[in-house]
Each structure stands twice: as structure tokens, then as C-alpha cells.
Amino acid sequence: MKGKASRWWMIVFVVLLPLTVTPLYADNDQGHGAEKNARRYTLSIRSQTVEQSLRSLASVSSKQLLFPYDQIETRATITLVGRYTLHEALAIILDGTDLSGELTSEGVILITPRQKSSDFERGDNAMNSKKKLLAATVGFLMGAGGSSVLAQDMADKQEEKAWVLEEILVTATKREQDLADVPISIVALSGETIDSRGMQTVSDLSLAVPNLSVTSAGGGNRFYYMRGVGNGNGVAPLVGTYFDEVPVSVTGAQPDIRTIDLERVEVLRGPQGTLFGQGSVGGTIRFITKNPEFNNISGHFGLSTYNTKKGDWSEEVTGVLNIPVIDDTLAFRIATSYENKSGWIDQIDKSDVILAEDINSSEGSNTRIKGLWQVTDKMRVSAMVVRHRNKSGGPNFVLHSADGRFTAEDGVMRSAADPNMPFGYDDEHDIFNITATYDFGYSVLTAIASKVDTYNLSDNETIFLTVPDGGVLEVARIGVVDETEIVSQEIRLSSAADEATTLEWTVGVFLADSELKNQHANVFRDFSIFGLGVLEGGPKLPEINSSDTIALFGDVSYGINDKWTVGMGSRVFRDDRSILTMDDGLMLEEEFDNVSSKVYLSFAATDNANIHFSVSEGFRSGGFNPPSDSAAGAPPSYEPEELLTYELGTKASWLNNTFITEVAFYYSEFTNFQGAVLDPSTSLTAFKNSGEAEIKGFEWDLRWAMNENITFMLNGNFTDGEFTSIPQGTVQQKRVGSSLDNIPEYSYTLAADYQYDWFDSARGFVRVDYNTQGPNTVTVHNAGIIPEVGESKVLTILNGHVGVNWTSFSIELFGNNLLDEDDGLSNWAFVGRETQYRRRSYGVKFDYDF
Template identity: 25%
Template sequence: MQKTNVTQVATKSLRSLAGSTSLTFGLMMSALMAPAVTAQSADDSAYAGPEEIVVTARKRAESMYDVPISINVVSSDLINKLGAQDFTDLLGSVPSLTAYQNGPGRTRLTIRGVANGGGNDNDTQNQETVGIYLDEIPISLGAMNPEIGLFDLERVEVLRGPQGTLYGAGSMAGTVRLVSKKPNLEEVEGLVELDASDLKYGDQSYGVKALINAPIINDVLGVRVSGYYTHNGGYLDNVTTGEKNLNDGSSKGVKVAARYQPSDNFTADLSFFHHEYSDNGRPEDLDSTPLFSRDYVSFDGYDDEMQIFNATFTVDLGWGELISSTSYFDRKVINPRSLDLLFELALPPGITPHELVDTTDLDVFTQELRLSSTTDSPFQWTVGAYTDKKDTYYLNTFPVPGADAIIGTPSSAFGAPDDHLFYGYDDLTVKTFAFFGEAYYSFDKFTVTAGLRYFNWKQDIEFYQSGLFNGGANSDPRPRGKTDGVNPKLNVSYDISDNALVYAQVARGFRYGGINGAIPEAVCADELAEVERQGGDVRFFNPDKTWNYEIGAKGRAADGKLSYNAAYFHVKWDDMQTSRSFECGFGFRENVGKATSQGVELELDAQLSENWSVGFGGTYLQSELDEDVPNLNAVSGDQAPYVPELSFNATVNYIRPITDTMDLFVWLNHQYVGTRHTEFNHDPDTNYRRMDDYSMTNARIGFEWEDMEVSLYANNLFDSQGVVRALRRPPFDPDAVIRVQPRTIGVTFRKHF
């Protein structure tokens, strides 16, 4: 009942707003034409430009323009303007950052074209190529990266290129860091944000966010509490069941952070974060008439719940800073998948289709201890040790009520529970430890940076597979997987001036290997006979690695009005972890193939006057195989899947004082994503699908006071129907697509106190 009331209020407000759109825009245009209360200076050069951007990419606070690597910083202001709810909403605004998307919470990030597609969402052996961190806490998980709310953040840092020295495995192509705001020990502050919107073809969305910061003991102890709830309207209709807007969903979260600083030499930061997300269906469109429709009967909604605990202690030693970060992270994901087409083709009449249900339980403990220099010496260094333990229990079940009676054979004859066409689990334990160090020395205008990381990885797994679709039961034991090695980095930079530098870097990235499950010969014998697995024990696949070579330039004009960040990169990817999928529904990974990704990244931001600012970011890259890969029916020169050759975004921002206390702002953002495809192999008779290029425009207009904002926005203003993911793998995945969200028009109210 309460939810209905909220929806009605949001809808009524939105319709009232829509009904007075001409009046609203008329008032805003009048404000645009009116003279500013404070006369603009005749000499615009007196404007000092934007504030310094501080990052902690190298695990120390520095100006972004002093760090000789390619970094994109998404400010909290840009997050607000985009209306971004999670990191997937940032994809179009960060050059070189792309993704393999299967819906919210089922996204695999890629940077600089290091991508080979494929793989199941829940596969415990999915190894990420981009690390995701919430402050000090690694939270990435293969193809199921958590879509946590982007609220109460200082910024999002996207570090492009391998970050293996400081961030370790899983950051072989780059790292995304979500940097939270810390408790303020000096003053009370708070924020309330309300949002309501309407989707074309769909339902209404609404959300509320709030935070409160309070010093408990002034300058010594403070607490910061924030929370959010968002309901996302659906826009897909089921033409078979008649269900409307079936892919609606909601997310909610709360974070409690405390900072204790009894002296200038010691700080303790404690935090707890809880997040939940659920929806009622994947956003898969049949790619036919009518638009935004599907005919699957089975339920494929998604549930994701997690808790993160962290304790970080910082000790100022005078000559250095000692930091200890301890984290515990638990997460449970229920990820159903429709297999209705399989029922039609492979099972007798009378069986009601039912979804395959994947459940993943994850428990992770991490500990990092590092020591960094803080003197004024030209020689600066960071050394540290890291360890983690990850326990994953993955349950893969295919319950079909009444199946045993209709088929005439009990599931127990195939080792599965009653009425289960498939039943299996992976019980996985991974333990790692590493020692790392990075140092740089400055002389004249040169700085030389060198880094090294030693890593050690061990993995134990127990698994069981059974059921009719497995051809029986098996639990072929697997020995322990293990590996170790070192990761180097070398960087040389030259200060052209106090505000500009150029650099050259070579760095190696890596990710761990894993253990292949058994492929049942009873159902896959023919395909197994046609494939030759290359090298070593076929039960394992080994780590793969990238060598990244790049040159770059970054800086800003002396008056701060223009800033730039440019890089050319050349990435060699060896021993690729390549997934081979069989038509029988199983598959394996092996280290086959080499690839090269090379391209240019460019970012420009200019403050044209006190009122106008513009920004541009773009990437041109080519990512393709260097050799034939027979198991994928791919040949040298085939382009990497889901990677556009060209992508860019452009932003225009206008701010005009209306009164002594009120500003009008207009913000426009345009994004372009080039053509992509789903497979290395472009044979149209295979599962290959082409995804055409598309553009998307976002706009926001509103009023700002010192402590308040009211704005009207339109995301996907011209209602682009661009495809971000195409599917084709019958009988498991029928032809379908996932598109960008339809045009969304809404209003935001934000109040600081």
C-alpha cells in the first residue's frame, strides 16, 4: 500500500511538471536572456579556473596532473548531472571503458579493448580484467560486478592500463576506484535528495537519498550515515503472459562510517556498508515487433545482497605513513536464467518451462599493510603486503516440477534431487598473498618510477554435477591449482613546466588462472572429439598477462582554464584465457591466442568564461587477434568482441547568476559508441551478431542555491534504441538484445544543510 502511494505521488508530480513544461522552460529561457545580477568582468582571464583535482591512485594523495599515468576522474558533480545510480551509468562518459552487459549486476568491465567476450554470469572461474574497489576494498567478481549506489562519493577514479604493482591480479587492464567521503570531525552537515521520473514505453521511477554527518567529539570523533532507496520502472512487456513493465527493480543501501582521530598522528576509520538490489526480469528485448517485448514464460529476475566491513588505521610516523586495511565482504546472488526455447526443442510436451537457478554465496577476507614515505626527499616509495581468502559456494539447479512423472524416469537415476533436470555445485576456496613495492626518484625535471609485485595464488575446489542434462552424476576430483610470479612496472616522466608533463611507461598486468569443470561425455562426446585442447593438464587454465606500452601527456594551462590528458597505448595480450562453448551447454577455458590492442585516448576540459565550460573525451582503438584460434573458428585480424573502434562524449555546461543567491545552470552531454560485434568469428552462420553504432544525449536544466538544487532532466533525450548487448545461442539464448534505457524525463530536488 505504501509503495502504491509513493508511486501515485511521484506520478502526479511528474504529470504536473509535464503539463507545465512550456511554462517551466519559458521561465528558464527568460532567466537565460535576463542580465546577470553580478556584472561579468570585462577581463575573463582573471578567472582562476577549476579547483585542483586530488587523487589517491598511487595510494597517496596527489594532484591528478602530477601522476604520470592515464586517469579519468568522475567528480561527484558529474555523477549528479548524469543521474548515475551505479558505475554502469558512467560507461559512456569515460574513454576506453566499455562492458559486456547482461543486465544490472551482471556486467563485466573492460578497458583498452582487453576483451574476448563469452562466459556465463555465475561461473566461479570468471576472472576479471578490471579491478573494482570501494575505497580500500576489492569488490569485483568476474561477470557479476555489484552495482552499488553512487552516493556520497568524493569521486570515481578510472586508472587505465595495468595496475598490477599496487592493485594486483584482476587489474590487468585497469582499475575503477569508488572513493567515499569521510566523516567531517568539525561540523554537522546533511543532504536530502528526491527524484521522480517517467520512462517512455514504461513505468515511473522514484528515489530518495539522505545523509547526516555529526561530530561526536569535536575534532576527535565523527560519524557519517548515508542511505538510498531507488525504484526503477520497467519498460519490457511479455507478449505471452501479458505482464507489463516486467523488468522493474529496486536498490537500497546504507553506509555507516566513523572516524576517530585522537591525535595528529593516528586516525581510525571504521565503516559498514549494506546493499540490496532486485529486479523482476532481465532487460532482454526480442529485437522484433513490438519493440521492448519478450515471450519467455520463466522468471529470470535477479537478487543481490551484500555486506562490507572495513577497518583502516593510519599512523603518521613523521617520516612515513603506515596504513592497515582489514575488510570482510559477504555477498549472495540469485541469478535465474530462462531456458524456455530448450524446453520446446528438447523435452516432451506437457512439461511447464522453468528457469535455471544459479545461487552464489561469497565470503572474502582481505588484509593489506603498507608503508609510504612522506618526507620532502626526491626519493619517494611505498612498500606493502597483501593477503586474502575467498570462499565461494555456487549452486546450479534446474528444478522442473512434474518432470520425473512426465519423462518416466526419476531424477535420482541421474544422481539429482527429484524433478531436477540438472543439479550441481562448486565449493571453491582461493588463498593469495603478495608483496609489492613502488618507488620514484626525481632529478632536474625527470622522474623515474619502478614497481614490482610478487604474487602467490592457491585454489581448491570440490564440485558435483548430476541430472538428465548431465547424462548422470560425476564429481571428478581436481588437484590444487597454484601459481606464483612477479609483475614489473617502469615509468619515466618529464616536467615540461609546473603544470604539464609527458611520460612513457611499460607495465605488465595479469590475472589468475583457474580449474575447469568436467564436461560430461554422455552429452558432449561428439563435440569433445572434434576439439584439441592445447598444452598441459586440461583440467586447468593458466594465468594470462598483458604488456602495456604507452606514452602520454597531461597538464593544464597556467590560468587553469584548459586541462588535457592524452595517451597512446599498445597492449600485447598473451596466453589469453579463451572460453570454448559447446552446443551441448558445457564448455571449458584454455590459454590460446594472442591479441594486440592499440589506440589513442584524449580528454579536454576548457573553461571558456565564468559562465561557459566544455569537455570532450574520446578513444580510437583497434583490438584484434594476432594468430588463428581454431577452437573459436577465429583467424588473425579478427576484432575483439564488444569493443567499439571509436567512442567519444562531449559536454557543455552553462551557469548564470540570476540573483545574489541563485544560479541557473544548463548541462548537455552527448555520447557516441561505435559499431561492435559479439564474436571474434564474423561468420553469419554462427552466433555472430553485429551491434550498430548509436548516440545518446542527456540534458539537465535547473536552479542552484548555496544549499539547494531543483532541476529537470532528460536522459536519452532523443530516445536512442542503441544496442549494448546482443544475444544468440540457441537453444539456450534466442535472438534478443539489451538496449539503452528509453528516454527518461524527470525532476530532482536536492537540499543541503
């Protein structure tokens, strides 16, 4: 553990920063009033009616829109792609019409008929001015006006540009910024893109996001890996997950977050410890939900059904309802889904006779209720409740035996010890959140309170351990329960979004209390290879890991000139942890602390190209070995593990923003790696800080809107991670040169989107996604089991969608995993099982918007 004395400078920095930057910010704001009217917006408005184009412009610029409802033209505008001021964009959209546009002093885009000379000759000027303003106002009141929304709302509705992500405004730095201006490697997927690609979970997202991989057995039994980071040991995650403002990842396993009715998903690659805290070592995934709308009742209904190879038919239903209660003041939004999914894995006995079919079939529901209250012009409050329930006949595990008798392709599973014992898996989580914001003008205050509860029950956790002479030790843990609870609060103050200022900052404090409880009913061990038969162990009472966390954080950036921006951030973290084992009543307590920092530099090489460089730190808190092992000689605790990453990246747009390139190179040093170590002096295997590793690689993202109908995307990554140092005097599962576990050597995705006018009121579409994931390895030296090194095969996933959109209704035919990839996601033959993608599925989907 590190001393605290040297950390006080950061506490002073966090406390004093808002006091020192506020007057500077205020001075800056006064000198740039004229510049605001000349702001340029990144636009990608396809050829459509004048009214639709004006709506899109209003959405992007976050301006209200007034126009003469009875005089707006239905003629098509030209495609508008690039960076424009409002004046330039209005001139292009209204070119050839009898309308003119202006931005009023109140910040409203006003569209009026051009005045004809005959009007003046008749003396009708004053009357016409009143009429056009009245018509514009009526048009606004009838729902024709724009509102303050993210630029993404426009991008979401332009399916042919769904992969052109540069336009999206994101909040990855806890301040609203254009995606292209954020000095980190980030992927942002709009809600429209997620829906059109049929993405439901992070496992689906990983097929579209380079350097994000997932191992999942279904439900809440899933682990995320990003940029080579995802150590499954320890009691905290290495990839952070946020649902709106709520941190939902409290353990190494992640909850089953669903993507229904999202505004967007942001995937932040590389350490994010300064703003998102411990657990965001490899990166952070942020799910941003849609807010309720104040002034219109609207909704969505979706129905899909599909058939899975070796399984049966599945059904899924989704519904969204937006309910305004008080105009411009109070509204609620309900998003819900129900699924009845067929499995495809069969349970067999020791004679390979099928005992039960499709044991991983599942039934579940997910419901979210979100309310938004605009208390005053400056203050708003949102509240959210999420309830997730999923019950499965078993996880997505298939047999993969070390002797090759069974592989993932066989699609079968057997229970250890007693083959008749059933499998089963229950996954539940509840999320509660209230967030309040207040706009002071020069800064925005945000206060967040949240609570997350998770519950996972595994009826039968089976593993098969093969010893070197070929015998197999079978172990089944029955009734394994994991329960977590995390209560968190965050208060932060951020500079207001304003392109005129050169200084931006965020400071805040974060507090969290969390508890992880683990227990099981029985353990069966088949020691027949040793002549002992099946031995039964009694129930294990709860083992409780508790954490009381406080962190102070701050981030500030300064625009030196119109080319260069420099920034830094830091986070002071303290974690009071304890572990209590109810079986023996033993308890351990310890305090862990850490400071993680980040410095970054951004250079605007041209108006359309940025280069960024950063040095950032990430960390995961320390933890404990069971007190009984400590009493027998194992170390009572292990220290936090840390990651130091150097990143150089560039983001550029070409050909009027129709071709976008993003590339990032990174090098990371992983220290105090938390791993399992055998101590020869005590013959105990315990968790220790077991070595150092290095990770290097690069990732790319290329997107090309060839025309208004066709879009291509090619992205991918190469990652190389290996151990560079192992402590002496211990027997390690890893060696110098061993690869980091479960990290694909490479991956790439090729996607194409083609849209066409089928007939006047319908637009057809064809979408194809092709993903390849390279091999990854798992290493377990000196554990007395084989194989010591397992390498997975190359995985290839092909998905396709074809359908047609009417004004409010769409129908599509889809196929997932069309090549029927049946290999395991990782080679876990040393435990006799691995996870598998859903087999080839064909189906049909109906959507209705109102």
C-alpha cells in the same frame, strides 16, 4: 606456471626497500625546509566574496584559516586561476581590502586588519594586535576556518569548473598526488560532477570516461571493459573495482556499486597489477567515499521522480547525515538511498501476447555507515559498513532473434521452454572495512581489513540458440544462485606526502581468501527441433571455486631533477586455487604464480606540461574446468593470462589552466588468452589458453573553461583489438583477425555546462551531455549456432539538466536518453537476447543541504 626461484629478487626488494630509502628520505627532507614555504598550488577560484575565496584557498592548501569574523569584507574578488604560492594568492585575494594575510610558523593562514598610522599615534598598537587575534580566533571557533581536505573539496563547489580535473588530488598510486603529475592515464570525477550529471552506476560513468564500457543486465550482472580488455571467461575480473580501500570485484561479474555521497571516482586506465593486483588487467575503478566531519552536523536530502517511455513513474530518495560525536576526535556519516524504478520491458508468449508488463521494474536500497576516529595527531581509524539490496522482476534483457523477427527496439522478452515461467532477479552485497593509518613523519603505515559478501539469484536465465538450418534450441536455467565471499587484508608503508623530497615509495603485502559458489535448481531444454520435446534436468549442487592469495608489492619513483622522474614497481603473486563439484564430489587443486612489473618515466616539459611513458604488465590468475570434464579428457586447468602495455601520454594546461589537454597512445600484447575451445579428440568444449591478441589505440580529453560561467568538454577514444595467433590442433571460437568481444571501435563525449546568476540569491544552470559509442562485435565460430559474428549498431545517448541553486536548496528538470536510443549494447543475437539502456525518461529532482 612460472618457477619461483627467479622471484626471490622481488621479495628481497620489497623487504629491503623501506630500510634503504628511509635514511635517504630523511636526508632529503632536511635540506628542503625553505622550499616548502614556496610551494605552488593549482588554483581555480571563481569570482566570489573574500571570505569564500579565503576558504577555498585554505581547502586547497590544507591549512587552517583564522580571520576577523566581524571585519571580513563581502566584496567580490577576481577569478584566480593558475599556480600560485600562498603569499601570491593572498595578495591577489586581499587586494583592495583593509586586510593582510600571512602564513604563521604553525602553518596557519592568519588574516588581520592592516595597521593604520593613527593607531600608532594613539599608542593603540598593542591593544589592536590583541583585538585582531581575538576576532580571528572567534571567527575560527564559529566555523569560519578551513581544514585539511583534498583540493577537490574546493573544486567540487565550483560548478562552472567541474570538468577541470587537473586540480584534483588523487591517490591512484596509493600516495596523494596532483592529478596532472600522475604518470598514467587517469580520469578523476568529483562527487559534485557525478551528482550534477545524474550518474548513479558505472554504466553512467562510462558515458563520461573514454575507453570504459559496460554490459549490464541490471543488478550485479554487469561486466566492465577497459582499453579493449574485458574477457568474460574465467573466474576473476579483468577490470578491478575498489570501494575506498576494499577490493570488491571477486568474479567476472561486478557488484552494483552506487555513487551516493562520494568524494570522487578515479578511473585508472591500463594495467594496474603492481599496486592493485590480479584482476586489474585493463584498469582499475576506485570509488572514494566522503569522510565524516568532526565539528559540524550537516546533511543532504534528495528526491527525484521521472517517467520512462513504455514504462511508468519511478521514485528515488537519498539522504546523508554527518554526526560529530567528539569534536576533532570522533564522527559518523550515514548515506542511504531508496529507489522504486519502473521497468519498460514486457514478457510475451510464443504467440506474442503480452503476459506481464514492465517486468524489469525494481525496488532497492543502499545504506553506508562510516565512522572516523582521530586516535592521536598521528593515528586515525576508519570503519565502514555497506548494505545493498535490490529486487527486480527481471534483468534488462530484450529479445534479439537471429532471424530478425525480434530486435532490441521491440522491448520484449520471452521465457524459453515454458513461456509462462516468470523472470526475477535479486542482487545483494555487504561490505565491511576497517582501515588504520599511522603517520611516522617520514612515512605512513596503512593497515586494512575487509570482507565482501555478494548474493545474486536469477529466477530464469533464458537463451535461444539458432542452428544453421533455422531451428531454435531453447534453454532456461531456473533458480541460478551465485554467492561470493572475499576476506582480505593489506598492510603497506608509503613515503609521506612532501613536495620537497625527490624519492617516493610504497611497499606492502596483500592477502585474500575468496570463495565463489554457483548452483541452480532446474534446467529446461526445448529440443522440439530434434523431435524430443522439452527435457528437464535436475538441480545442480554447488560448484565451489576457492582461492587463497598472497602478494608482495612495491613501487618507487625518483626525481632525477626538476624535469625528469623515473620509477618502477613490481608485484609477486601466488594463488592457491581449488574447485569442488558437490554433484560428484570431485576436486582439483593447483597453485598459480606470477610477477607483474612496471617501469615509467615522466618529463616536465614546462611548468604546465608533462609527458609520461610506461611499460606495464597485468595478469589474471588461472582456473579450472569442471572435474567431470577433466576426467573425460579436458585439460584440468588453464594458465594465467597476461597483458603487456606500452603507453605514451601527455598532460598540459593552457591559458592559465582554463584549457586542459590530455592525450595517451597505447599498444598492448595479450598472451595466454582464456577462451572456450572445442577439442575434436574428445568432442568437449573447455576453457584453455586459446591464443594471443594485440590492442592499440589512443584516447583524449579536452576541457575548456571559456569563462567563469561556461565550460566545455570533449573526450573520446579509438581502440582496435584483434587476435594475432591461435593454437593449432583445436577448433576455436576465434580466428586470426577476429575482433575482441564487446569492445566499441570508438566513443566520444561532448559536454557543456552553463551557469548564470538568475537573481541575487539564486544561480541557474544548464548542462548537456552527448555520447556516441561505436559498434562492437561478438564472435562465436565453430559453435554450431548462428550468427557466428554479431555487430552492434552505433549508440547515441543525450542527457540534459536545467535548474536553479539557492544557498541550500536546488531544483532541476532533467531528461535522460532524450533521443530514445533503443538498440542493444552488444549484438548477442546468437543467444537470442541483449541488454538495453533505459528508454527516454523525463523527471524533476529536489535537493536540500543543511
